[in-house]
Amino acid sequence: MVTIGAVIFEPGNAVKNKTGGWRTFRPILDIEKCIKCEICYIFCPEPAIYED
Amino acid sequence: MKTIITRGTYAAAEAVRLADVDVVAAYPITPQTECVEKIAEFIANGELNAEYIKAESEHSAISAIIGSSATGARSFTATSSQGLALMHEILYIASGLRLPIVLVNVNRALSAPINIWCDHQDSISERDTGFIQLYVEDNQEILDTIIQAFKIAEDKDVLLPVMVNLDGFILSHTYEPVVLPDEEDVKEYLGVYEPPHYSLNPDKPVTVGPVGVPKYYMEIRKQLNDAINNSVKIIKKVNKEYKKLFGREYGDGLIECYNLDNADTVLVAMGSVCGTVKHVINNLKKEGKDVGLVKVRCYRPFPKKEIKKALKDAENIAVLDKNVCFGFDMGSLGLDINATIKDKKICNYIVGLGGRDIKIEHIKEIINHVEKSKENTTKWIGLNKY
Ligand code: SF4
Numbered sequence: 346m347v348t349i350g351a352v353i354f355e356p357g358n359a360v361k362n363k364t365g366g367w368r369t370f371r372p373i374l375d376i377e378k379c380i381k382c383e384i385c386y387i388f389c390p391e392p393a394i395y396e397d
Numbered sequence: 398m399k400t401i402i403t404r405g406t407y408a409a410a411e412a413v414r415l416a417d418v419d420v421v422a423a424y425p426i427t428p429q430t431e432c433v434e435k436i437a438e439f440i441a442n443g444e445l446n447a448e449y450i451k452a453e454s455e456h457s458a459i460s461a462i463i464g465s466s467a468t469g470a471r472s473f474t475a476t477s478s479q480g481l482a483l484m485h486e487i488l489y490i491a492s493g494l495r496l497p498i499v500l501v502n503v504n505r506a507l508s509a510p511i512n513i514w515c516d517h518q519d520s521i522s523e524r525d526t527g528f529i530q531l532y533v534e535d536n537q538e539i540l541d542t543i544i545q546a547f548k549i550a551e552d553k554d555v556l557l558p559v560m561v562n563l564d565g566f567i568l569s570h571t572y573e574p575v576v577l578p579d580e581e582d583v584k585e586y587l588g589v590y591e592p593p594h595y596s597l598n599p600d601k602p603v604t605v606g607p608v609g610v611p612k613y614y615m616e617i618r619k620q621l622n623d624a625i626n627n628s629v630k631i632i633k634k635v636n637k638e639y640k641k642l643f644g645r646e647y648g649d650g651l652i653e654c655y656n657l658d659n660a661d662t663v664l665v666a667m668g669s670v671c672g673t674v675k676h677v678i679n680n681l682k683k684e685g686k687d688v689g690l691v692k693v694r695c696y697r698p699f700p701k702k703e704i705k706k707a708l709k710d711a712e713n714i715a716v717l718d719k720n721v722c723f724g725f726d727m728g729s730l731g732l733d734i735n736a737t738i739k740d741k742k743i744c745n746y747i748v749g750l751g752g753r754d755i756k757i758e759h760i761k762e763i764i765n766h767v768e769k770s771k772e773n774t775t776k777w778i779g780l781n782k783y
Pocket of ligand 1: 380381
């Protein structure tokens with residue numbers, strides 16, 4: 346599973362790595378209610394939130 | 398094959414030339430400096446075709462050869478004392494990335510007080526970095542061990558950096574006859590390094606040094622621990638092969654047993670002091686007394702099984718240390734022997750710190766002390782009133 350020296354041979358395979366194991370709540374975005382206050386932008390990981 | 402009279406630092410440089418190293422990065426420090434000076438001379442004279450990087454510190458030197466080794470270049474650096482200490486954080490990266498770098502450390506005491514002379518505190522302080530650590534006894538062993546170090550490091554079942562330790566001044570600045578193997582023979586023996594695990598290549602990009610999240614980190618560290626443990630086999634194999642090809646061997650590659658038959662008292666030591674111990678043993682033998690020596694050549698991985706076997710008949714075990722584990726009142730080898738051998742009398746002797754001479758009378762004092770001693774103790778030898 347782990348390669349010698351932990352080298353990654355496949356470019357961009359980070360998407361396969363399930364992150365967020367530390368999270369206790371899962372926010373659900375409701376575009377209708379969004380007032381573009383950008384609080385979520387500050388709290389969410391890069392690049393989870395796009396302005397449009 | 399020819400024999401030259403040379404000093405330890407030059408014997409190391411000759412080994413690097415014979416190993417046809419591709420990249421050398423270093424920063425000068427006494428007593429190592431002459432080693433890389435000589436290598437620079439070889440390159441300037443066209444005797445070695447290599448890239449020489451004049452780094453601005455040891456931290457940069459080891460960093461540079463991590464880069465070069467990751468591209469698949471055979472890479473070398475040398476240092477001493479504070480220089481090795483400055484490399485500290487990067488040493489873990491060299492082993493973690495599984496790069497077969499060879500590092501020569503010319504053993505020198507650590508500051509303060511500043512001291513340029515020999516002891517093993519510098520390399521012992523890097524004990525847990527994941528480097529294979531070898532300690533040599535004389536100038537011939539310097540040359541042979543550095544050549545072997547590349548063979549061991551680059552083995553597909555090892556892929557680890559190797560630190561070859563030689564005693565500052567006692568070996569580095571002392572002239573001894575050294576047999577140089579033929580360049581062609583060494584070339585054939587080592588071959589061209591072709592990384593079996595990965596290499597940096599713009600046509601085939603890979604990610605080196607990614608974050609190891611908690612989900613993966615432990616397995617990666619276990620893999621490193623397995624690799625250094627398994628290297629025991631390869632170190633033994635290389636020692637045997639080398640004997641066949643070049644005519645010299647050093648015990649089983651891990652330890653060297655000297656006069657163990659009939660010896661109730663056995664000394665355990667590393668580095669150049671083993672020469673003095675052997676001299677004392679030879680003289681005592683003439684007087685009808687048998688004392689033995691176990692020379693620990695490979696300190697990491699620690700050859701527990703071999704040492705246990707070598708010391709099975711010993712009654713009085715005296716472990717010599719040129720380092721101190723402050724706050725434990727023992728040296729590092731003393732601690733390891735105590736952890737390896739149970740139910741035997743083991744005394745630990747702190748000797749030769751900061752270049753303090755270890756004389757014949759000191760070795761005799763150690764033999765007398767361990768034989769008379771009723772329990773395990775630690776004693777500093779050659780200590781003046783303070
Ligand atoms: S910007 Fe983010 S936090 Fe603010 S209202 Fe919109 S979705 Fe909610």
